[in-house]
Amino acid sequence: MSNHPIIFDRALLKDRQRRAASLGAATFLIDRVADDMRDRLAAVLREFKLAADIGTPTDAVVAALADGGSVGTMIAMRPYAPEKQVAATVVADEEALPFAAQSLDLAVSALALQSVNDLPGVLIQIRRALKPDGLFLAAMLGGETLTELRESMFAAEAEQEGGASPRVAPFTEVRAAGTLLQRAGFALPVTDVDRVTVRYASPVELMNDLRRMGATNPLAERQRRPMRRATLQRALEIYAERFSGPDGRVRATFDILWLSGWAPHESQQQPLRPGSARTRLADVLGTRELPAGEKAGH
Numbered sequence: 283m284s285n286h287p288i289i290f291d292r293a294l295l296k297d298r299q300r301r302a303a304s305l306g307a308a309t310f311l312i313d314r315v316a317d318d319m320r321d322r323l324a325a326v327l328r329e330f331k332l333a334a335d336i337g338t339p340t341d342a343v344v345a346a347l348a349d350g351g352s353v354g355t356m357i358a359m360r361p362y363a364p365e366k367q368v369a370a371t372v373v374a375d376e377e378a379l380p381f382a383a384q385s386l387d388l389a390v391s392a393l394a395l396q397s398v399n400d401l402p403g404v405l406i407q408i409r410r411a412l413k414p415d416g417l418f419l420a421a422m423l424g425g426e427t428l429t430e431l432r433e434s435m436f437a438a439e440a441e442q443e444g445g446a447s448p449r450v451a452p453f454t455e456v457r458a459a460g461t462l463l464q465r466a467g468f469a470l471p472v473t474d475v476d477r478v479t480v481r482y483a484s485p486v487e488l489m490n491d492l493r494r495m496g497a498t499n500p501l502a503e504r505q506r507r508p509m510r511r512a513t514l515q516r517a518l519e520i521y522a523e524r525f526s527g528p529d530g531r532v533r534a535t536f537d538i539l540w541l542s543g544w545a546p547h548e549s550q551q552q553p554l555r556p557g558s559a560r561t562r563l564a565d566v567l568g569t570r571e572l573p574a575g576e577k578a579g580h
Contacts, residue, residue, distance in 0.1 A: 286400040289452070292375065295397055295500045296361045299339050302496035303365075309340055311478065311495070311536060315392045315421045316342035318476070322419060322540075323352055323388075330388035330417070334359055336408065337376040337394030339496060341368045353388065376404055381411040384545075388412075391420040393538075396453060397500060405466035415547035418468065424454040425475055425537030430525040431488065435509075438517035442510070459539050468543025469550050476538040481531045485521040488534045 302308075323330075331354040335343050338358075345368060347353045358369040359380070374380045376391075376398050389408050398404050408418050454462075456473050463471035482488045492498050509517075526532045544550060 286403065289399050290397050290500045292361075292377070292397075292399070292500075295496070298493075298498060298500065299496035300362060302339075302494050305494050307340060307496070308491045308494035309342065310480075311538070312338070312340055312342050312393050314478070315538060316346040318540075319343055319390060319392065319419060319421065320346040320349065322542075323347065326352070326417065328352070330354065332386055333357070333388035333390065334381060334386050334411070335369075336379070336389055336391040336420075337361065338390075338392040339394065341366075343390055343392045344369045347390070379404070379407045379411055383410050384413045384416075386411050386413065387416050389416070389418045389420075391422070393421060393423060395420055396422040396424060401454065402462055402465060405462055405468070409467050409543070409545055412545035414545050415549060416545040417542065418544070419540075419542045421476075421538050421540050422454070422459075423536060424459065424539035425456060425477075426535050427453050427537045429535055430521060430533065431485070434485070434517045434521040434524065437520050438513050439509075442513040442516055453537070454539065456539055459541050463541060463543045466543075467546065469546045471541075471543040473542075474540050476540065478536040478538060480534045480536065481527070482534060483531055485518050485532055488532070 329352055333347070333353045333355070334357045335347075336359050338344075341358070341364075344356055344358050347356060348369075356369045358371045359374050359376075360371055361373070361375055363373050364371065372380055376394060377400055389412060395401060395404060405418075412418060456475050460471055460473040463473070480488075482491075489498075521532055522530075
């Protein structure tokens, strides 16, 4: 039994994703990610016979990769059964993957892994499910995502109520993501960030979009009562005061962390063994190598 902390209310998250789908989901971020994922995979000159899309809230990635030509059979793993299926679908949670060891050539995920409670454990499961030299490629929200909303909520609650409660989920930093890939056993890990700044007429429009993304507060330690009207109004005022442009529109930051890594295989490039270098660094730099303990100039 895992002893990782429970940060996210996973059952609530599923309910909110269902509600977002019924409201007409706001898909501009996930559509952007799906297009980028297709382009990134196009640069990998190989075929992936069996792939799994792990937890992506919509069919955007499945549809995008179907047009790419390098992916054969795609399995869509979803937290609940969708009303309409565009690929073979498995209902499962991201924290308990149903795939056999060394069964997948490719595992992808878009805007899902930021809300798992045990991200290191999920990455280990994905690596085990990949065949040797199989590829993992994912995008997740991280970094400074929604930093403006977090600051405004915190300031309003501190001012109006004398304290603050968690309102915006914590996000993984890009350096931490790279470390997690290494710890999970991936070879050749790579991480990078795509910062997307979205402009809204008001913070209320941002909140409506978050609701239609199924991305409103999923924290297990959230306040169960709604925010007081006066506190919410003050948060909206602070947001407009601190984060609006000359045209009066407010900005919202979304940092999309990209993670990729390969299941280890003997054919992959390996780091050199310590002491195997044939050229001294001092020769390359044109300097004199000093024995240990000797000071420069002596």
